[in-house]
Amino acid sequence: MKQYFIILCVFVSSLTYSQNVITDSNTYSAQELIEDILIDSNCITDVVVTNAVGGNFNGPDKSYGYFNANGSSFPFQEGIVLSTGRLINVQGPNTSLSDDDANGWGGDEDLEYALNESNTINATILEFNFRAVADQISFRYLFASEEYQEGNSNTCQYSDLFGFLIRKETETIYDNIALVPGTTTPVKVTTVHSGIPGACQPINEAYFGGWNYSNAPINFNGQTAVLTATANVIPNETYHVKLVIADEQNYRYDSAVFLEAGSFQLSTNLGPDLLLANNSALCPNETILLDASQPGTNTYRWFKNGVEIPLETNPTYLVTDAGTYNVEVVIDGTCFSYGEVVVEMAANPTVFNTTLSSCDYNLDGFTNYNLFDAETDVTNNNNALTLENFFFSEAEAISNTNPIPTPTNFDNTAINQIVYARVTNANGCISVAEVTLTFANNPIVFPLYPGCDDDTNDGITSFDLDAMEAFVLSNNNVPNTATITFYGSQSDLENQTNPLSGTYENTDSSYFDTLYVQITDNGICYAYASIYLTVNPSPELISDEDMVYCLNLFPETILLEAGILYGNPIDFNYQWQLNGTDLLESTEQISVNEVGTYTVTVTNSDGCSNTRTITVLPSNLATIQDILITEASDNNSITIVVTGEGDYEYSIDNGYFQDSNIFTNVSAGYHTIHIQDKNECGTISADVSVLGFPKFFTPNGDGYNDFWNPVGLDYMEASVTVNIFNRYGKLLKELSAFGSGWDGTFKGELLPTDDYWFVITFSNGKEYRGHFTLKR
Missing domain, CATH: 2.60.40.10 (Immunoglobulins)
Known part of the structure; x- marks a missing residue:
């Protein structure tokens, strides 16, 4: 193991000008970073760096290297750091965005495979081999990222990736040991944070270090707490480690992982912490044997809460109460390995003995129970407790043997029988409660329940069961919190079949019937009773x-x-x-x-x-709006247009009434129209004249048809002129419209049989022209 005391002293002395973490990407080689900074232990041997990959920024800066806290508040004094950007951008304060990229900077497939992710870029990698004399190694680290953004929902969705991948040198599949403690969840922005209001809830918040502001000693928006990565190894076997961090999807918003100097060390595996928060704490009277055995000629010292336990030098220690337990193992007299486990104690569940009632329909003392109906009383409605099952004895409940096979459909075998409920909490601690089985015996009598017959008064009607339920609940002996169920027969009540709902129609015309009612309160049978129905007649009325x-x-x-x-x-x-x-x-x-x-x-x-x-x-009476006349034709007609609220019929000249308001083939002359309301609200009349012209006349002195004159001229039309001409247009006679007519003479002389022509002119300019025949 190489040492660089002179260089380090010069370097450290140069760091005293600020209170932020500073970095150095050039002083140490990758081998020196791993062997001398991260490990620095004679008990971890054969350390060989096999690969180092980072961004090429066309200058001295790299994406990995050495860091020093430089007197700042950063939790590690020194160590190595791997980043997805320039190392210089790792340094505090947090006043700029680290957002670097480099040409040809790819991702890492091993990281993607281990984390089940894809599309990584800008991967920084340090790989090395090592051997250890203990069966476990560990080191401390901290993850920081620009993708931690307080109050921004992106924190819930995006995260760069990193992993501490380890495998035997002879194998190909890595295990990732950068995990949220006690889980298999990789540490990422999206798996460790304190929550974003309105976007996502906190997740693994206990392992979140906090949001970083402008005065932070590193240039990242947030960071995790100090975490420990642990791997089980086979002593003296060669292992390969791959430390890797990468951007995911794109290069934006860099991240970094900091590894504490000298923290890569031997460790002794004492098992997972037994914590209340993880539902793994010990129960009262429960013990656990800690085993720190390591191969070799070793010595052992045990500690509880930082105080050595006297005379405990065996490789195992039996824990009987809560505390933080440590072991120091000296392997072969030279290498130290340390282990720690936190043991917490959980309390047994608080349970309550209770009585469970059910309806004994035939009053023989034996009935059916759903034993789980007692759960609310046994646990006092504590949702953190679980009622697992019921047993015939307390001993069986404690040992969890011979549970009652059908607790939801249990028939008691003795009056006031006691069964035993086994209750556990989240930590698996056990308590047993007694449940005494009894039956409801609350006599309730209801008055006659009346109903009203329908229109036919046949003694059969429909009863509203919702209204009947309110009637039952109004009884002073019935709890107002009760649930009411109706049955049509005693058999249905006893067998709990065919419950009624909605409406009930009595089955015969005797004007009486009986319903059977079950009353339960909080899921427990309270009473049963009969309701006698009576059907009263309703008033019978004539039809609408x-x-x-x-x-x-x-x-x-x-x-x-x-x-x-x-x-x-x-x-x-x-x-x-x-x-x-x-x-x-x-x-x-x-x-x-x-x-x-x-x-x-x-x-x-x-x-x-x-x-x-x-x-x-x-x-109402009709109101005449118009009278439409077709006259002086071969088919004279009269149409009467009326309005009014009535239903009308029509007649002409005192003839039969008809529904149609149109009269056809009406003769020329004067007529009277009658309009009658069919609802007997009265009749109105109107006089109508229809103009017509005789086709011939025979002036022979026989007193019949001796004169030609138009008929149907309205007597109010005083300015009518009637002129008669011969076929040559000679005016023969000008008649008065209301005179006796033309007698067929001209200047006292009889005119011969022939066709003669007429022109009738009204004051409004309307004219009628035609001809007629004079016959002798």
Whole structure:
């Protein structure tokens, strides 16, 4: 082992100008860093560095080398450091981002394989072989990273990787020993931190050193606590170690791992710490034998809480109480190996004896139990305790032998039988509680539970079981925290089959029925009882109906009736509503003059009700909007256009009423139209004239058809002119629209049989033209 006292003294003296960690990437070779700085022990031999890889920054700086605390608060005074960036950027204070890269700086497949990750770059690697005379080696380290970012969710997602990989020289598969203590979890930013509010919870926080601010002695945002890496080895066997750190995914945000100088040393494996936090602490009256045996001619000294235990020089020591235990092993009189284990003591669970009740349906003292229903009372609802099983004796519960095979379906074999509950805590400590089995005997009597029949009054109706449950809970003898279950028969109750829910319809028309109720409280049977159902008749009413109110008769009223079919109306109560609004009417009949939906609720002396709906619809006289006439044609027609709330029918000249508002083949002349409301709200009439022209006339003096004159002219139309022409357009006669007509003469002379022409002109300019025949 080489020594460099002069160089080191000069170097250290140059570090006194600041209070930050400083680094040196040039003074020590890789061999010297491992053999003289990290190990520095004659008991670890054949140390040979086989590989050193780092970033090429085209200058003297490297990504690995020596560091010194330089009087700062950094927990290691000196050691070696491996980084994913320039070593110069490791030095404090934490005032800049270490974010380095270098050409051709690759990753490491062994690291990726060991940590089950991928895509590493910028890997810094130191590999070496060694042999040790003990069966365990260990060293202390600390991981720091720029990817620790306080309050930033990236801390929950991203982390550079590092590993301390070890294997036998003759093997190829590495074990990673850079693990969270007591786990197989690699140490990373994402596995050791104090949590990011709103992003991720703390994880392994006990091993997080803290966030670094601008006055930190290193240039990284956060760091772990001081951790120990431990590996079991075969004495005097050659092992290969690969110390490696790498960026993951990209080069951004560098990280570093610091290894304490001289901490790579022999160690004695005393086993894992037995801690309350890890649920591995010893239970009362439990012991553990610590074994520090090492090959060779050795001596042993044991310590408890830093004080040597007198006369304890054997390779084993029996621990009976809590403490920090250390062993010092001198191997072959020259090499020292140290081991330590922390032993904590856990208390036995606090449990409580209790009584478990169940329903004894046939009152013979024997019934069925779910023994786990007693768990809440036995553990006092302590979720940190586990009720493992039940036993017939306390001894069997303690030894965990012959558990009751069906504890959830257990039939007691003796009255007031006692079974024993075995309870454990997270550390495996045991307590036993007695559970006395009894049965519920809380007699409860319910009054008749009434229901109301439906419209048919056949003695069968539906009962709302939710309302019935409230009825049961209202009984003063029933706990208000109870759970209620209904059954349709005693057999179903005893067999716990076919529980009822929702609604229940009684099965016959006797107006009576029985339900069976089980009452449990906090999962424990409290009582069972019968509920006797009675079905009371409901008022029977006539069917819903529609009525008509004639708006034209307002404020006259119509009479609405509740419509009771059976019974004296004075024996019922009434409530009337119009469109959902209470009318404050309480009589069997009411008078109304408003349309809408009326409901009447009729209630008898048993409190049973029935409801009838009367819809009052509007009707009214018709209002004529228009009369459309097709006249002076071969098919005269009249169309009546009306509005109104009624349902109308129509007749002409006192004929039969029809639904259609159109009359066809109407003769020319004057007519009377009648419009009648089918709901008997009245009839209105209108006079209508239809214009027509005779096709011929026979002026022969027989008193029949002796004159030609238009028919259907509205008598209000006073300015109508009627002119008659012969076929040559000669005006023969100008008639008065309301005179007797033309007698077929011109200037006193009879005109011959022929066709003659007419033009009728109205005051609005409308004209009718046509011709007719004069026959002699």
